[in-house]
Amino acid sequence: MNTLSYLNNEQQAFPPTDQALTEPNGLLAVGGDLKPQRLLNAYYNGIFPWFNDNDPILWWSPDPRAIIPVGQLKISRSLRKYLKKQDWHYSINRAFEHVIHACAMPRKAQEGTWITRDIQAAYTALHQQEKAHSIEVWNGNRLIGGLYGIAVGQVFCGESMFHIETNASKAAMVCLQQHLLNANFTLIDTQLVNPHLTSMGAQAVSRNQFMHQLVQLRDKAVASHCWKSKEVSVEL
Known part of the structure; x- marks a missing residue:
C-alpha cells in the first residue's frame, strides 16, 4: 500500500521506497530535519529532499529514476x-x-x-x-x-x-x-x-x-x- 509517512526530529528511519506515492510521483515522507546524518541516511536509501521555501521538508524516491x-x-x-x-x-x-x-x-x-x-x-x-x-x-x-x-x-x-x-x-x-x-x-x-x-x-x-x-x-x-x-x- 502506498502511504505518506510523517517524520519528526527524533525519527531517523525512512519508510521503504516502494511505499512512495504514485501521485505526486515519488513523494515518500514529510517533515524531519536536514541534519547531516538524516541526509546521508536518505541518500544511502535512494531518497532525496525537494521542496519550496514555504513548504515542509518533502522526501522523494521517484519511479522511474x-x-x-x-x-x-x-x-x-x-x-x-x-x-x-x-x-x-x-x-x-x-x-x-x-x-x-x-x-x-x-x-x-x-x-x-x-x-x-x-x-x-x-x-x-x-x-x-x-x-x-x-x-x-x-x-x-x-x-x-x-x-x-x-x-x-x-x-x-x-x-x-x-x-x-x-x-x-x-x-x-x-x-x-x-x-x-x-x-x-x-x-x-x-x-x-x-x-x-x-x-x-x-x-x-x-x-x-x-x-x-x-x-x-x-x-x-x-x-x-x-x-x-x-x-x-x-x-x-
Whole structure:
C-alpha cells in the first residue's frame, strides 16, 4: 500500500521506497530535519529532499529514476569541438559554497528556487564533512559553471548544476565523468528525467532497478583521497 509517512526530529528511519506515492510521483515522507546524518541516511536509501521555501521538508524516491552509468555520458561532436576551443580550467571542491549559491539562483521563468538557504546550509555542512562535493568550471578567475552532489559508495548523486556561459554546465558534467572514471565510481544518479540530461545520456530505469544497483554499490570503495580539493585537467 502506498502511504505518506510523517517524520519528526527524533525519527531517523525512512519508510521503504516502494511505499512512495504514485501521485505526486515519488513523494515518500514529510517533515524531519536536514541534519547531516538524516541526509546521508536518505541518500544511502535512494531518497532525496525537494521542496519550496514555504513548504515542509518533502522526501522523494521517484519511479522511474534517471541515471547515467559512468562512462556512458554522451559528448556530442559539436560539444567536444566547442569545449576544445575554450580556454577554461576545472577544479574539484575549490568553491563548493559558490557553486551551490549559483545553483540556487532562479532560472528564467522560475519565481523561486528549491535550493533554499536551509538547503544551502545543510549541504555545506555535508561538504565540510567531506560528503558533498563540487565540480567547478572557470574562465580565468571567474566561476562560469559547476555542479554539486553527494557521494555514496560508488554512486554520485547529482543535485544541481549551473552555467553563466554557454555549455559550462555540460563541461562540468564532462569533468565529473572523467573524475568518476578515475576514482572507480560506477553510477551517476541524476534523479529526474529531463531533456537536458537525456541529451547527455541519462536513461530512465525503474525505482526497483535503481535500488538494486544502489544496494550493490553504496558500500563499495572508491579511490582514496579522490575528493581532495585540486585543479584537474579534462581530456576531450
